[in-house]
Amino acid sequence: xxxxxxxPDGTPSPGVPSGxxxxxxxxxxxxxxxxxSSRGDEQAFARLYDATSSRAYGLALRVVRxxxxxxxxxxxxxxxxxxxxxxxxxxxxxxxxxxxxxxxxKAVDRVRSAEAASQRDATxxxxxxxxxxxxxxxxxxxxxxxxxxxxxxxxxTDVQREAVELAFFGGYTHTEVATLLDVPVGTAKTxxxxxxxxxxxxxxxxx
Amino acid sequence: xxxxxxxxxAYALDAVxxxxxxxxxxxxxxxxxxxxxxxxxxxxxxxxxxxxAVAPPPSLRDSVLSGISQxxxxxxxxxxxxxxHRRWFPLLVAAAVVAILGVGAAIWQPWxxxxxxxxxxxxxxxxxxxxxxxxxxxxxxGRATVTRSESVGKAVIxxxxxxxxxxxxxxxxxxxxxxxxxxxxxxxxPGEDNQVVLKGDAAAATAVGITVEPxxxxxxxxxxxxxxxxxxxxx
Numbered sequence: 001x002x003x004x005x006x007x008p009d010g011t012p013s014p015g016v017p018s019g020x021x022x023x024x025x026x027x028x029x030x031x032x033x034x035x036x037s038s039r040g041d042e043q044a045f046a047r048l049y050d051a052t053s054s055r056a057y058g059l060a061l062r063v064v065r066x067x068x069x070x071x072x073x074x075x076x077x078x079x080x081x082x083x084x085x086x087x088x089x090x091x092x093x094x095x096x097x098x099x100x101x102x103x104x105x106k107a108v109d110r111v112r113s114a115e116a117a118s119q120r121d122a123t124x125x126x127x128x129x130x131x132x133x134x135x136x137x138x139x140x141x142x143x144x145x146x147x148x149x150x151x152x153x154x155x156x157t158d159v160q161r162e163a164v165e166l167a168f169f170g171g172y173t174h175t176e177v178a179t180l181l182d183v184p185v186g187t188a189k190t191x192x193x194x195x196x197x198x199x200x201x202x203x204x205x206x207x
Numbered sequence: 208x209x210x211x212x213x214x215x216x217a218y219a220l221d222a223v224x225x226x227x228x229x230x231x232x233x234x235x236x237x238x239x240x241x242x243x244x245x246x247x248x249x250x251x252x253x254x255x256x257x258x259x260a261v262a263p264p265p266s267l268r269d270s271v272l273s274g275i276s277q278x279x280x281x282x283x284x285x286x287x288x289x290x291x292h293r294r295w296f297p298l299l300v301a302a303a304v305v306a307i308l309g310v311g312a313a314i315w316q317p318w319x320x321x322x323x324x325x326x327x328x329x330x331x332x333x334x335x336x337x338x339x340x341x342x343x344x345x346x347x348x349g350r351a352t353v354t355r356s357e358s359v360g361k362a363v364i365x366x367x368x369x370x371x372x373x374x375x376x377x378x379x380x381x382x383x384x385x386x387x388x389x390x391x392x393x394x395x396x397p398g399e400d401n402q403v404v405l406k407g408d409a410a411a412a413t414a415v416g417i418t419v420e421p422x423x424x425x426x427x428x429x430x431x432x433x434x435x436x437x438x439x440x441x442x
Contacts, residue, residue: 104220192222193213203251205250
């Protein structure tokens with residue numbers, strides 16, 4: 001699949017502690033940081049940033065591909081998150097999910113906007129950006145979590161995984177996914193939904 | 208099979224276009240099962256980001272933190288009563304207004320054929336003898352009718368049960384000229400039942416378009432129209 005950039009290698013580098021790092025920020029702490037942010041606590045937001053920025057930036061980069069655009073997207077998303085932090089409701093989902101949903105939406109808007117449509121092609125064959133290995137606590141944690149997610153993704157059928165990745169990382173609409181895969185729209189829609197349900201159940205989240 | 212409920216996955220991945228998003232959000236407002244499913248699928252979807260984590264350049268941290276210091280977080284949403292859905296009421300009022308004005312116009316016409324200042328711009332268009340209308344059914348997103356009078360030089364759009372624009376977006380109106388160029392004609396105010404006079408001279412327009420644009424609108428369309436009212440098909 002040429003549409004998808006290879007998944008960056010998430011193998012933990014030597015020297016990264018194998019257990020959870022002491023500075024790893026739990027879901028409850030992230031929610032707390034976001035709620036403090038809504039009261040104007042900039043330090044809480046800085047901590048939230050430090051605990052999430054690799055995932056936020058990496059997601060933006062994966063979707064928009066161009067590092068400068070990814071930085072803009074991530075910046076806009078964080079500013080939006082700060083501004084609308086009072087709208088986060090811990091009863092309805094995790095703080096990380098809430099934040100990354102904003103990042104993803106911004107990234108998708110970016111690749112879909114008319115001017116970016118040509119950029120996506122232009123940057124399509126750009127040199128693969130060397131992924132700097134980051135040994136911060138967030139990434140030590142993230143790489144372990146990444147292995148768990150890869151395990152869950154492997155429970156999807158190939159066609160489900162392909163449809164989910166084209167939609168999520170490719171930023172394509174389900175109708176475009178159907179065309180890319182040469183299947184009826186209803187089939188693409190079902191593969192995406194069934195794939196996500198399987199991923200959700202394998203990860204044991206949100207249900 | 209093509210049940211709207213099955214759009215939960217695509218919606219959770221932002222794999223929908225603006226019109227589908229608007230329609231589905233309208234559905235979500237009424238379907239608790241879908242809301243719960245979307246929430247759980249979103250949690251699952253964002254986990255995929257674990258596999259693509261990359262350390263951002265340090266400049267990002269600086270720009271984010273200096274950015275937030277200049278922005279006040281929004282106040283929380285305070286619970287408010289949901290506006291009662293009155294589908295027919297505005298239509299009845301509109302019909303009554305048209306009926307009264309129709310009679311009124313007939314009486315006043317001999318003395319003031321076209322300069323009746325008691326009529327609003329919208330009423331002048333709707334009651335003009337050369338008024339032409341094009342209606343478009345947007346399915347779950349509602350219905351809209353554009354009426355244009357060449358003699359008045361204005362066009363009016365009337366919406367009914369129109370779905371709200373997606374979050375952070377607006378519906379923008381356009382007058383299309385005979386070269387196909389789209390000229391901004393104002394933004395649709397929020398609300399499902401609206402009547403808006405388009406800005407600009409509509410006499411020579413060949414069509415009226417609606418697009419979904421970022422908040423504040425755009426000087427040219429950034430997406431394909433969700434509806435295009437072509438006057439060559441006017442009744």
